[in-house]
Amino acid sequence: MTLKSSQEYLESIKKRKPMEIWFRGEKIDDPTTYGPLSSSLNAMMKVYELAQDSDIGPLMTVESTLVNGLVNFYVAPLMSREDAVKKTKMARILAEVLGCCSHRCTGSEAISGLYPLTYDMDEIKGTDYHERLKKWIKYVQDNDLACTATLTDPKGDRKLTANKQKHPDFYLRIKEKRDDGIVISGAKVNQTGIIFAHEVVIVPTNAFSEDEKEYAVACAIPADTPGMTYVLGRTPQDLRLAGDEIEKIDAGKEFADHQATVIFEDVFVPNERIFMCEDYEFTPLLLEYFTAVHRITAGGCKCGGLCMLTGAADLAIEYIGAEKAGHVKNKLAEMVIKLETLYALSLAAGFEGFEHPSGAWIPNSLLAHCTKFQATCLPFEDIAIAREFLTGWGETAPAAKDLFHPVIGPKLEKYFTPVAKEGATAEDRLRVVRLIEHLCRGSNWTAMAIHGGGNMEAARLMAYRHTDWNKLKDIAATACGVSKDKKKTYRKIAERKGQIDFGEKGFKAYLDKLKKGKEEKQV
Numbered sequence: 001m002t003l004k005s006s007q008e009y010l011e012s013i014k015k016r017k018p019m020e021i022w023f024r025g026e027k028i029d030d031p032t033t034y035g036p037l038s039s040s041l042n043a044m045m046k047v048y049e050l051a052q053d054s055d056i057g058p059l060m061t062v063e064s065t066l067v068n069g070l071v072n073f074y075v076a077p078l079m080s081r082e083d084a085v086k087k088t089k090m091a092r093i094l095a096e097v098l099g100c101c102s103h104r105c106t107g108s109e110a111i112s113g114l115y116p117l118t119y120d121m122d123e124i125k126g127t128d129y130h131e132r133l134k135k136w137i138k139y140v141q142d143n144d145l146a147c148t149a150t151l152t153d154p155k156g157d158r159k160l161t162a163n164k165q166k167h168p169d170f171y172l173r174i175k176e177k178r179d180d181g182i183v184i185s186g187a188k189v190n191q192t193g194i195i196f197a198h199e200v201v202i203v204p205t206n207a208f209s210e211d212e213k214e215y216a217v218a219c220a221i222p223a224d225t226p227g228m229t230y231v232l233g234r235t236p237q238d239l240r241l242a243g244d245e246i247e248k249i250d251a252g253k254e255f256a257d258h259q260a261t262v263i264f265e266d267v268f269v270p271n272e273r274i275f276m277c278e279d280y281e282f283t284p285l286l287l288e289y290f291t292a293v294h295r296i297t298a299g300g301c302k303c304g305g306l307c308m309l310t311g312a313a314d315l316a317i318e319y320i321g322a323e324k325a326g327h328v329k330n331k332l333a334e335m336v337i338k339l340e341t342l343y344a345l346s347l348a349a350g351f352e353g354f355e356h357p358s359g360a361w362i363p364n365s366l367l368a369h370c371t372k373f374q375a376t377c378l379p380f381e382d383i384a385i386a387r388e389f390l391t392g393w394g395e396t397a398p399a400a401k402d403l404f405h406p407v408i409g410p411k412l413e414k415y416f417t418p419v420a421k422e423g424a425t426a427e428d429r430l431r432v433v434r435l436i437e438h439l440c441r442g443s444n445w446t447a448m449a450i451h452g453g454g455n456m457e458a459a460r461l462m463a464y465r466h467t468d469w470n471k472l473k474d475i476a477a478t479a480c481g482v483s484k485d486k487k488k489t490y491r492k493i494a495e496r497k498g499q500i501d502f503g504e505k506g507f508k509a510y511l512d513k514l515k516k517g518k519e520e521k522q523v
């Protein structure tokens, strides 16, 4: 079994070579002792700790298909329907504990996307990407390394393709090809958990055409590779986290994540760590494989976060004695319906997938995009309810330092104590207030709901593309008698799994097109 304890993880992170990390105009020498990053480190360490927890651990580990024994689920590709279901459950449970990103999920999704993709590439192009990837995954599994997927480019002017931007670095690119590897240049933005990662997995953000092939790059590099500069993003709570223990109460909870901008200046990647090099024709497929897995996680993890928000809303309304009101119960029930809907969608997307010839499991992409779409919308309805129950005084609550101050504290406490709930203290109320504030507007949790794993429009576009519109029209035409070929329609209905969704048939059709293209070129 290769599982690091949280302490072993911390020691391994401290052993990384010095990294260029900046925040508020200052260089951070040691991110593991830096106040604004403390909640993020707590979260990362908790994720390592939970993998060995007797209750939660079994959901976070899996028998490896590459090395002997159990490994962390975050370093293994999805290989079965059971794995896909487990992924959703794990995402939910971790979010219920942390109320923030688990920091390691994107890395596992990059692994799950690259695994079938490199297999396809080798089949069609005769490359050896799959073996390279497997070797790297084994290394990552043997050492239980934290990996982050690094997709999002700055992208400049969205009207222009990557090769037409004002600067060629607006999308991360291959600047130079050498016998022993490549040199990459550019930037990636909004990178979650990256400062506490061991490995950075670079994946293209878009599908690219032949004249943009320098942007078609996938590879893995250690986070402390020379030439990389990290700039930590701000959150409204970062300075609260840098304060003492009382000030930290205002941060809302023990765990949070971080995002960073990463600048790559002539970073060398050796051949054995390259999994796509100018293979532009495979970029759409990689995005399909990646998002199918990543977007099921969005459902599980937003569901877990909403469990926390719903519980906090219930506590807040109890503190003012309005919990029995009919509209309150209705609103709480709606919160539960929404979070369980996300869970159900996410589970269904994983369940209705298919087995790829590489052995990998690909979730149902249409359902995965539906999950992501709902994950961008539903939290905001719940946020409005939680903020309503918080009361206006929750929104404008005083600082913990005032509540605990020897002079002003007792005066505040008299009014802030939630007298409607027996035994509850002013401190309890402030903690719940700050938790709701954290989830609704203090951290990047809501930004992640909107943008993490792609925004609502991306999900809408993919849902449109992955729907078999002819089938839907046939259903209607058969029902109202416009179409007479009932049997044909019934067959289509019965084939639901592969028909209405891009699914197995869609992926096969895409691969066949690539194979045919290659044969025609050879002729």
Ligand SMILES: Cc1cc2nc3c(=O)[nH]c(=O)nc-3n(C[C@H](O)[C@H](O)[C@H](O)COP(=O)(O)OP(=O)(O)OC[C@H]3O[C@@H](n4cnc5c(N)ncnc54)[C@H](O)[C@@H]3O)c2cc1C
Pocket: 106, 148, 149, 150, 151, 152, 153, 154, 155, 158, 159, 189, 190, 191, 192, 193, 259, 444, 445, 447, 448, 451, 452, 453, 454, 455, 457, 458
């Ligand atoms: C908290 C947080 C955590 C994140 N974590 C990660 C991470 O770990 N790794 C990672 O790689 N990324 C991460 N992301 C990035 C995330 O994946 C992107 O923000 C997301 O894909 C959207 O990309 P964008 O920000 O460039 O916005 P855009 O895609 O540019 O979207 C902005 C708006 O412009 C519209 N738009 C853009 N281009 C066009 C066009 N051509 N035509 C029509 N409309 C257009 C969009 O529809 C949208 O309405 C994270 C983001 C956040 C906020």
